[in-house]
Amino acid sequence: MAHAYTPGLKVTDNIVLRKERRLPILGEVRVGLGDTVRPDTVVAETELPGDPQTLNAANVLGLLPMEVPSHMLKKEGDKVSEGEVIGRASSLFGLIKRQLKAPCDGTIERISEVSGQVTLREPPVPLQITAYIHGTIVEVLPREGVVIETEGAFIQGIFGVGGETFGTIRFRAAGPDKPLTAADIDDSCRDGIVVGGSLMTGEAIAKAAKVGVRALVAGGIIDTDLVEYLGYDIGVAITGQEDVPTTLIATEGFGPMRMADKTFELLKSLDGYEASVTGATQIRAGVMRPEIIVSGYRAKKKRKAEASAGLVPGTPIRLIREPYFGLLGEVVELPPELVVIETEAKVRILKARLQSGEIVTVPRANVEILES
Amino acid sequence: MARTKHGPGKEIRSILATDCGSTTTKAILIEKRDGVYRLIVRGEAPTTVEKPFEDVTAGARNAIREIEELTGRKLLGDDGVLTPHKGDTGVDIFLSTSSAGGGLQMMVAGVVKTMTAESAERAALGAGAIVMDAIAVNDGRKPHQKIERIRNLRPDMILLSGGVDGGTKKHVVEIAELIAAAEPKPRLGIGFKLPIIFAGNKDAVPHIEETLGEKMDLRVVPNLRPVLEREVLGPAREEIHNLFMEHVMAQAPGYDKLMKWTPVPIMPTPAAVGSLVEAVGKENGITVIGVDIGGATTDVFSYFKETFNRTVSANLGMSYSICNVLLEAGLDRIKRWLPFKVADAELRNRIRNKMIRPTTIPQTLEELIIEQAISREALAMAFEHHKTLATGLKGIHRGGTMDRFVDQAQVGAESLIDMKDLGLLIGSGGVLSHAPRRIQAALMLIDGFQPEAVTPLAVDSIFMMPQLGVLATVHPQASAQVFDRDCLIRLGTVVAPVGPAPSGREGPVQVVRVKVTLPDGQTLEESAAYGEMKRIPVPEGAKVRLRVEPSRGYDVGAGPGHRVEREVDGGVCGIILDCRGRPLVLPENDAERSAKLLEWFRALDVYPQEPLAGLVES
Numbered sequence: 001m002a003h004a005y006t007p008g009l010k011v012t013d014n015i016v017l018r019k020e021r022r023l024p025i026l027g028e029v030r031v032g033l034g035d036t037v038r039p040d041t042v043v044a045e046t047e048l049p050g051d052p053q054t055l056n057a058a059n060v061l062g063l064l065p066m067e068v069p070s071h072m073l074k075k076e077g078d079k080v081s082e083g084e085v086i087g088r089a090s091s092l093f094g095l096i097k098r099q100l101k102a103p104c105d106g107t108i109e110r111i112s113e114v115s116g117q118v119t120l121r122e123p124p125v126p127l128q129i130t131a132y133i134h135g136t137i138v139e140v141l142p143r144e145g146v147v148i149e150t151e152g153a154f155i156q157g158i159f160g161v162g163g164e165t166f167g168t169i170r171f172r173a174a175g176p177d178k179p180l181t182a183a184d185i186d187d188s189c190r191d192g193i194v195v196g197g198s199l200m201t202g203e204a205i206a207k208a209a210k211v212g213v214r215a216l217v218a219g220g221i222i223d224t225d226l227v228e229y230l231g232y233d234i235g236v237a238i239t240g241q242e243d244v245p246t247t248l249i250a251t252e253g254f255g256p257m258r259m260a261d262k263t264f265e266l267l268k269s270l271d272g273y274e275a276s277v278t279g280a281t282q283i284r285a286g287v288m289r290p291e292i293i294v295s296g297y298r299a300k301k302k303r304k305a306e307a308s309a310g311l312v313p314g315t316p317i318r319l320i321r322e323p324y325f326g327l328l329g330e331v332v333e334l335p336p337e338l339v340v341i342e343t344e345a346k347v348r349i350l351k352a353r354l355q356s357g358e359i360v361t362v363p364r365a366n367v368e369i370l371e372s
Numbered sequence: 373m374a375r376t377k378h379g380p381g382k383e384i385r386s387i388l389a390t391d392c393g394s395t396t397t398k399a400i401l402i403e404k405r406d407g408v409y410r411l412i413v414r415g416e417a418p419t420t421v422e423k424p425f426e427d428v429t430a431g432a433r434n435a436i437r438e439i440e441e442l443t444g445r446k447l448l449g450d451d452g453v454l455t456p457h458k459g460d461t462g463v464d465i466f467l468s469t470s471s472a473g474g475g476l477q478m479m480v481a482g483v484v485k486t487m488t489a490e491s492a493e494r495a496a497l498g499a500g501a502i503v504m505d506a507i508a509v510n511d512g513r514k515p516h517q518k519i520e521r522i523r524n525l526r527p528d529m530i531l532l533s534g535g536v537d538g539g540t541k542k543h544v545v546e547i548a549e550l551i552a553a554a555e556p557k558p559r560l561g562i563g564f565k566l567p568i569i570f571a572g573n574k575d576a577v578p579h580i581e582e583t584l585g586e587k588m589d590l591r592v593v594p595n596l597r598p599v600l601e602r603e604v605l606g607p608a609r610e611e612i613h614n615l616f617m618e619h620v621m622a623q624a625p626g627y628d629k630l631m632k633w634t635p636v637p638i639m640p641t642p643a644a645v646g647s648l649v650e651a652v653g654k655e656n657g658i659t660v661i662g663v664d665i666g667g668a669t670t671d672v673f674s675y676f677k678e679t680f681n682r683t684v685s686a687n688l689g690m691s692y693s694i695c696n697v698l699l700e701a702g703l704d705r706i707k708r709w710l711p712f713k714v715a716d717a718e719l720r721n722r723i724r725n726k727m728i729r730p731t732t733i734p735q736t737l738e739e740l741i742i743e744q745a746i747s748r749e750a751l752a753m754a755f756e757h758h759k760t761l762a763t764g765l766k767g768i769h770r771g772g773t774m775d776r777f778v779d780q781a782q783v784g785a786e787s788l789i790d791m792k793d794l795g796l797l798i799g800s801g802g803v804l805s806h807a808p809r810r811i812q813a814a815l816m817l818i819d820g821f822q823p824e825a826v827t828p829l830a831v832d833s834i835f836m837m838p839q840l841g842v843l844a845t846v847h848p849q850a851s852a853q854v855f856d857r858d859c860l861i862r863l864g865t866v867v868a869p870v871g872p873a874p875s876g877r878e879g880p881v882q883v884v885r886v887k888v889t890l891p892d893g894q895t896l897e898e899s900a901a902y903g904e905m906k907r908i909p910v911p912e913g914a915k916v917r918l919r920v921e922p923s924r925g926y927d928v929g930a931g932p933g934h935r936v937e938r939e940v941d942g943g944v945c946g947i948i949l950d951c952r953g954r955p956l957v958l959p960e961n962d963a964e965r966s967a968k969l970l971e972w973f974r975a976l977d978v979y980p981q982e983p984l985a986g987l988v989e990s
Contacts, residue, residue: 024557052553054515065542109553114579115546119553159728223720235687235696236668237727254724255717283692283730321732322722322739343740344808344980347733366732 009156009251009289009368011263013299017154018138021129022145024048033140037131037148039166039276044129044145050122053103058116061089061098065116072100072118078108080120087118132164133276134295153270153297155251155263157217160279160290161230161239162247165193167214169294171271173197176264179256180218182207189213193275193292195267199256200248205229208246215247215277217267217292220257240280240288247279249290257326260318262370270294311364317352321366328370329354384464384847386457388439388447389839390432391641392419392470392630394668395731397428399435400836401443401463402843402854409850411858414834415439420626427626429633432468452633465846466634469838470627471641476500476616479527481507481551483534483543486766488572491597492533494761495571495605497682499612500643501528502669504686507550509534509543515550522554529566529615530556530588531608532580535573537598544572548583555587558619565589567615571596571608591615603765616640636846642671642684644841648855649673649798650680651844655852658795661821663754664837665747665801667691667730670754674762676788681762685754690747690803691730698723701749708958709745709819711969712738712987737983740808744816747803751820762788791824791954792870792929798860800832810944811907811978814863818948822956824870825929826920828941829863864910864943865918868950871926873957874902883926883951888942889917898949905972906949910942918947948976 027046031037057068067089074086080102087100102120110119135150170192172184180196182203190211196204196218202225208216209229227233230242251263259267275294282288311317315331329352338346341363348364387402387409399415415438420431433448440447446461447454454462478501482489489508496503504525507518530551534544551568558566567589570580577592584590593607617637631638639647642664649662653675662673668689673682687696698706703716722742726732734740764786799805799817807813813831823829836859844851867886874881880901888896891914900906910916920936922928928936940947952972959965970988973979 049555051516052519054519054550054553110549110583112545112549112583114576115542115549117546117549119549121553222717223724224717233695233699235699236693237695253721253728255721281728283728320725320729321735323736325725342736342983343734345733345740345806346808363733363735366735368729 009158011155011260011266011370013153013266013269013297014151015154016149016151017133017293019133019135019148019150020141020145021131021148022141023127023129023143026143027127028143029140029146031131031137031140031146033137035137036135037137038134039130039132039274041131042128043131043137043148046127047124048127050106050124052109053106053120053122055100055103055118055120056116057087057100057111057118060100061087062091062096063089063116066113068116068118069111069113072108072111074108076108076111079106080108081105130164132166132278133293134274150293150295153266153273153292153294153299155266155292157249157251157279157290157292158253159221159237159239159281160247160249161226161234161242161281162215162244162279163240163242164276164278164280165214165247166274166276167191167193169193169195169267169270169273169275171195171268173218173259173264173268176219176259176261180204180216185211185213187211193217193277195271197264198258200250201225202228205246205248209244213246215249215279217249217251217277219250219252219259220255221248221250222256223254237281237283240278240282242279247277247290249277249279249292252326253320260328260370267292270297273297311350311367311369316370317367318370319352319354319360319362319366320368321363324354324360324362324366327354329360332359334364382456382464384850386463387465387467387843387847387850388436388453388463389467389843390435390469391644391835391838392421392428392432392468393641394471395419397431397435398835398839399432399439400839401439401447402850404850408857409853411836411854413439413442414836415442421624427629428470428624429626429629432630432633452629465636467636467839467842467846468630468634469639469641469644469842470624470630471838476612476640477502477504477526477528478531478612479504479507479522479525479556480531481533481547482572483509483547485511487600488533488535488597490761490766491603491605492531492571492608494603494681495533495596495608496531496612497684497761498605498643498646498680499609499616500640500646500682501612502684502686507547509547518550519554522551522556526557527566528558528619529612530568531612532568532570533572533596533608535576535595536600537574537595539573539575541573541576541579544576545579545583548580552583552587564619567591567619569593569608569611569615571611589619601765613637613639613643636842639838639842639845641838642682644838645671645800646673646680646682646841648837648841648844648851650675651841651848651851652796652798652855653680655848656795659790659793660796660798661789661794662798662837663751663800663804663817663821665690665750665754665799665803667802668693670750670801672754672758674758674789676762676790676793679762679788681758681788683754683758683761685750685757688750688754690743690750690801691726693727694723694746695727697746697750697753700753705749706742706745708965709748709969710741711966711973711984712741712990714738714742737979738987741979741987743803744807744812747816748819751816752822755821759787759789764788791822791827792927793825794823794827796828796830797821797823798830798832800835800837804831805833805835809978810861810863811976814866814945814948815972815976815978817863818866818868818950819956822868822954823866824868824954825927826865826867826918826936826938826940828865829943829945830860831863832859833861834859862913862941862943864945864948865940866948866950867918867920867928868954869922869926869928870954871922871932873953880904881923883923884928884949885921886947886949887919887921888947889919890914891916900949900951902951902953903968904949904951905975907945907976908947908949910946912942912944914942915939916942916947945976
């Protein structure tokens with residue numbers, strides 16, 4: 001099929017983006033159509049129901065479940081304070097007195113005569129959604145959120161951890177194939193987004209967290225360093241909720257990976273610009289990749305945006321599997337017939353010219369287009 | 373006779389069916405030719421549920437268009453698939469299955485973990501769901517932990533059961549109150565009420581309605597465990613499916629259109645595969661195990677003692693969840709299947725890079741062997757998980773005075789799975805179906821499941837089991853014929869004697885002698901010692917007479933030392949003798965293990981010899 005190819009990651013100096021910012025439950029939208037927003041502008045807010053506490057009233061008061069309601073001092077809907085006595089019972093002719101106390105502030109939600117449980121709802125927790133990017137409100141979703149539009153540079157990574165943040169880009173890479181070390185990070189990187197070359201070393205990650213860097217970007221990351229940073233191993237590629245001080249974004253993959261030239265050059269030109277980033281990655285059922293957005297960036301040369309033609313001779317590609325993992329090249333030929341490869345599988349292949357000049361044969365499934 | 377648009381009675385001769393998977397949508401065209409239903413052609417296209425398309429019918433149209441191009445027929449109109457079949461236009465019926473968007477995800481809850489909660493889990497799994505969690509009163513978690521868990525999950529629906537009819541209501545109402553307090557939110561949509569099915573003690577219904585009726589979309593069905601000794605899963609499964617159609621499918625983009633294309637309800641893919649496995653077992657009177665090892669999950673299906681079971685290991689797969697396989701198995705268990713050395717860090721990085729670029733395929737022999745090693749561990753772990761659920765009912769009072777004092781919930785149930793009595797082992801999923809040599813698929817199945825005695829093996833040639841499963845619900849004959857002739861690739865038969873490992877002092881110990889009689893009368897004989905594997909090639913597709921003579925103390929299905937004779941399929945791999953013992957234990961020493969692996973690979977001709985030798989030497 002002519003259109004069957006692995007879409008690559010987007011790396012562009014000019015794109016118009018729309019981001020939907022939604023509450024998880026109904027609430028109130030705080031901005032209006034046409035408003036200009038910053039990454040930290042609150043665009044919508046709501047109250048999440050407080051945590052419920054279930055109290056085994058029947059046990060505590062020594063009663064049968066059906067007796068509990070008549071021994072409660074508070075009814076459903078009443079507000080209570082921590083430590084307040086909310087139920088009372090006595091036995092052995094009043095010699096044994098038992099009390100049920102509220103473990104926290106809250107509201108009595110339910111008194112069950114079937115289970116003998118009392119549910120106490122803690123006070124609601126406010127939740128705010130920010131804009132995440134600079135932009136303009138182009139659509140309001142009543143009581144749910146907004147859609148924000150922005151124009152600027154956009155870079156997708158392949159994998160990340162950590163949630164949304166924003167800061168000024170601090171380009172510290174000595175070269176696309178040079179690792180980022182602890183020595184490359186200093187106090188001037190605080191609250192910034194530090195860009196390295198081929199690898200964010202474990203010591204660089206630790207230093208970044210200590211200094212207060214908001215995000216680290218590099219070509220690759222060693223998996224044991226990631227495990228040490230998170231404190232656990234990752235089983236599935238669904239990230240973004242980690243409780244980590246610094247968001248991490250790998251642009252190429254695991255291991256030391258030369259950053260793609262286009263990505264490297266673009267990030268270099270973005271040094272000093274404010275960027276919104278997220279490490280959230282989800283490979284399945286709704287693909288999400290980590291991203292870096294620089295709103296308002298104006299490319300030095302204006303180019304006409306072109307729709308991708310798919311894989312054709314001349315298409316720039318990255319090879320994404322052994323034995324050519326990470327190498328860049330260009331499509332030379334697309335034979336239509338199935339070809340037997342080293343594994344003896346019969347697959348669709350293409351011939352690519354690597355940057356070294358070598359021509360190699362690669363399954364079409366093992367390349368991604370360098371999108372622009 | 374199945375119904376078509378023209379009402380019951382009209383024969384169906386032409387069938388189009390799609391399966392909308394998470395990544396690809398596959399379409400197949402089946403027609404009755406010369407009195408027999410056969411697969412004619414197949415098409416495939418990327419699934420289009422996500423942006424920018426957000427309409428599943430776009431992908432379905434693309435897949436069907438491939439069939440149009442390959443057959444020169446017109447199958448699509450403006451409103452969907454054209455029916456009925458007339459000349460070069462249309463088909464008699466269109467059907468579909470779906471697992472797009474991650475499939476059906478459920479939470480189940482019951483009172484006792486090993487009784488009603490487990491029955492609820494079986495009901496959900498049988499309906500094709502992924503069970504995200506099973507909550508029970510006695511699951512070891514405190515109420516606030518259960519509540520937090522329920523809040524964090526975003527299931528498509530919940531199944532609640534508990535209490536036999538006429539029994540206590542307290543515990544099941546307690547669980548309902550927990551759920552009400554947690555206020556779980558559905559995965560899809562901000563304003564929708566989460567559906568919840570109550571299939572517990574019928575006397576508790578008024579209290580359940582009072583507790584949950586307002587906050588959630590409550591449906592009440594007959595108790596799935598009306599008495600401890602009986603499990604009645606049908607009504608719950610049916611309601612799960614109804615809700616699946618109403619809520620999950622209706623919200624997923626384009627499904628409202630797809631549903632109008634077909635007169636038959638769209639089935640979740642795993643439910644369809646399960647229905648086919650069950651049908652194969654029932655129609656042929658055999659026990660069956662089926663496995664579908666996908667990118668994200670591994671489904672295992674079994675039909676033993678007239679009981680169908682399905683489990684989903686939602687955390688084991690060959691791409692999206694491949695790092696979980698690494699996590700759960702550990703690097704050493706994967707490396708034990710490799711006859712060559714790979715640095716740990718290198719191996720880990722390769723596995724992680726596969727996770728983040730899931731659509732790539734192995735290009736080198738080394739990569740292929742690594743991938744197949746990982747699949748062995750995924751299959752083995754998924755099967756272990758399956759065996760814990762495919763059991764008889766727990767908690768049944770077995771009679772006698774002393775039994776009254778035994779905690780009924782702890783009364784162990786027998787496993788239904790008996791590997792000596794397995795009639796057919798079917799594999800499905802990319803790593804099995806697309807293995808470059810069929811013997812590789814056979815060996816992955818053997819190493820993963822460790823069948824015993826005499827067991828036929830097969831793979832699904834191009835993953836059309838879901839479509840055949842939904843077809844089986846309206847036209848079992850067509851489904852069975854296509855399954856038999858076009859879907860199954862018979863790999864052959866494995867003979868695995870079960871018996872003690874020799875002490876080693878005796879030298880090679882012969883454990884089995886096999887005589888194969890070919891259709892033309894020619895006979896082939898072979899024997900094997902403990903620790904050996906051998907392969908007896910037979911003409912492809914031939915049915916042969918197999919006579920297996922185990923040595924004293926070794927069992928091939930009729931008791932230790934007793935001969936077995938039967939007709940079996942030679943398949944494409946022939947008869948495979950596996951005398952490595954059960955359970956399979958590989959040598960601890962690296963050099964010894966590598967030598968053994970190479971010996972077996974050579975004996976069965978699993979990989980090309982020269983490139984393999986080159987890998988081992990380097």
